[in-house]
Amino acid sequence: MALSGKLWPTHPHPFPNELLSSWLVRIAHANGLKVQTFCQHEFGGDWQVWMRDIDRMAPEWLVKAICAHTGTPEKVAWQSTLSEYEGWLYLNRHPYGQQRWIVPLKVRSKKRLGYGLVFCPACLSEDEEPYFRLSWRVAFYTFCPYHDILMHDRCPACSAPVVFQRIELGKYEVDDYQPLCICHACGFDLREAEKMPMAPYSQEPYLWWHCALRSADRHIPKRKPDMEHLNVLHQLCKVMVSHRHPLDLQRYASRQIKNAPTIDVLPGDRIAFEQRLVADRHHILQLAFWLLIRPQRLVSAWKEQAVRYNELVREFEDAPEWYSDLLKPLNRSG
Numbered sequence: 001m002a003l004s005g006k007l008w009p010t011h012p013h014p015f016p017n018e019l020l021s022s023w024l025v026r027i028a029h030a031n032g033l034k035v036q037t038f039c040q041h042e043f044g045g046d047w048q049v050w051m052r053d054i055d056r057m058a059p060e061w062l063v064k065a066i067c068a069h070t071g072t073p074e075k076v077a078w079q080s081t082l083s084e085y086e087g088w089l090y091l092n093r094h095p096y097g098q099q100r101w102i103v104p105l106k107v108r109s110k111k112r113l114g115y116g117l118v119f120c121p122a123c124l125s126e127d128e129e130p131y132f133r134l135s136w137r138v139a140f141y142t143f144c145p146y147h148d149i150l151m152h153d154r155c156p157a158c159s160a161p162v163v164f165q166r167i168e169l170g171k172y173e174v175d176d177y178q179p180l181c182i183c184h185a186c187g188f189d190l191r192e193a194e195k196m197p198m199a200p201y202s203q204e205p206y207l208w209w210h211c212a213l214r215s216a217d218r219h220i221p222k223r224k225p226d227m228e229h230l231n232v233l234h235q236l237c238k239v240m241v242s243h244r245h246p247l248d249l250q251r252y253a254s255r256q257i258k259n260a261p262t263i264d265v266l267p268g269d270r271i272a273f274e275q276r277l278v279a280d281r282h283h284i285l286q287l288a289f290w291l292l293i294r295p296q297r298l299v300s301a302w303k304e305q306a307v308r309y310n311e312l313v314r315e316f317e318d319a320p321e322w323y324s325d326l327l328k329p330l331n332r333s334g
Contacts, residue, residue: 008042011070015131017217019055020080022132022180024066025165029177035165042069050165053105053116055137056082057095082137084218088227089138091318098272100234101139106275115153117162118278119181120144121193130181130191132164135216139274140233142282143198145213150196153278160185201260205289228320229292234273235316236288241276243267244311252306253287256297260286295326302330 010030014023028038039049043065054062058081067077078084082102086093090100098104106114117132123144124130135141136151143150154161164180181190200206212230240246246267254260265280273281291297301307309330313319 006069007071008069011072013070013072014076014080015127015129017133017135018080019132019134019137020058020063020066020077021055021165023080024049024054025167025180026129026131027066027070034168036169051107053107055080055134056099056102056105058083079218080134082134084134085138085216089216089230098274101230101274103137103139103274112161112163114275115161115277117164118142118151118153119162119190119193120147120149120151121191122147122149122195124181125191130179132162132180133217135213135218138216139281140209140285141213141216142278142285143213145210145217147195148198150198150282151278152190152193155183155186155188155190156193157188158183158186162190199259201257201286202290205286205293208293209285209289228322231316231318232295232320232323233285233288233292235312235319236291237273237281237284239307239311240284240287241265241267241271241273241280242311244314245308248305249301249307249311250284250287252301252304253290257287257290260290295323298326299330 008027008031010027012023012026012030014020024039025035028035031038033041036050043049043062049062052059058078063074063077063081066072067074082099083093085101089102093099103116103118104114105112105116116137118136118141119132120136123133123146141151160183163184164182166184167178167180167182169184182188183190236249240250244267247264250264251262254262261283263283265276265284273284276284291301298307298312302309302312309327309332312327312330313324
C-alpha cells in the first residue's frame with residue numbers, strides 16, 4: 001500500500017464523538033465515490049476494510065492513512081475508535097470475543113448480523129450532517145441523555161440493522177449520496193423513527209446513569225463513573241440474563257420497584273448481555289441500577305431466595321472489596 005501523504009480533495013475531520021466507520025463513509029461520499037470504490041482505490045484490493053469491526057479493531061495502517069490524507073492528528077483519529085474506553089469501561093482490550101460493555105456488530109464477511117449500532121433519531125435530526133456516535137456502541141447507552149428518549153437498534157420500517165456503509169451498494173447510478181441516516185435496506189429515514197420518552201422505573205439511579213452516559217460522550221471526562229460500580233453493574237446485568245436462575249432476580253427487582261413493568265427477558269446460554277436487544281438491555285439495566293444504588297438490596301434478594309451467593313460472584317475476578325465484603329456473610333459453603 002503506497003501512500004503519497006497528500007490530502008484528499010475533500011478531507012473532512014471527525015465530528016465530536018464520531019465513530020471511525022461513520023467518518024470514513026463521510027470522507028468517501030465527500031470525495032464523490034461509493035464507499036467500496038473509495039476504499040479499494042485508496043487502500044488497495046488486498047486490504048478488506050469492511051471485513052472487520054473497524055471501530056473496535058481499527059488497524060494501525062488504516063488510521064495512519066486516514067490521518068495522512070485528511071491532516072488529522074493521530075490522537076484525534078484514535079479517539080474515534082472504541083479503544084478510547086479502555087481503562088474505565090474495561091481494563092484490557094480483546095481483539096476477539098465479547099468485550100465488556102461494547103455492543104457487537106457480529107461481522108460475517110461484509111455483512112452485519114448484529115444490532116450493534118443504535119441511534120437517537122432526535123440527535124440525527126439536529127445534525128447538520130447526520131453521523132453516528134462512538135458512545136452509541138456502549139451497552140448501557142439505551143436512552144439519549146440530551147433528549148430523554150429511548151435509543152433504536154434497527155430500522156423501524158424493515159427491522160434491518162444499521163449498516164451505513166452499504167447505503168449505495170447495488171445502486172449503479174448514484175450522484176447525490178444519501179445521508180448516513182437512511183436505511184440501507186429499505187430507504188427509511190431513521191430521523192423519522194418514533195421518539196419514545198424515557199420513563200425511569202425509579203428516580204434513584206437516574207442521575208448516576210445520566211452522568212455515565214454523558215461521560216461516555218466525553219462531555220465531562222473528568223467525572224467518569226467509578227469503574228468499580230460499573231463492574232458491579234455489569235455483573236448484575238450478566239446474572240439476570242444468564243441461564244442460571246436469572247428470572248428469579250429479575251422478578252424480585254420488578255416486584256420491589258413500584259413502576260416496573262412485568263417483563264421477562266429470557267435467559268440464553270452464551271448470549272452475553274451486550275448481545276441483547278436495546279429494549280431488553282434497557283429493562284435489565286433499570287433493575288440492575290435499582291439494586292446497585294443501595295447494595296443492601298442484594299442481601300435482601302438473597303434472603304428472599306431470589307439469587308444465590310455463587311451467582312453473584314461467579315467469574316467476577318475484579319470484584320471490588322466493598323462488594324466482596326457485602327456478600328461474604330452470604331457464603332454458607334465456608
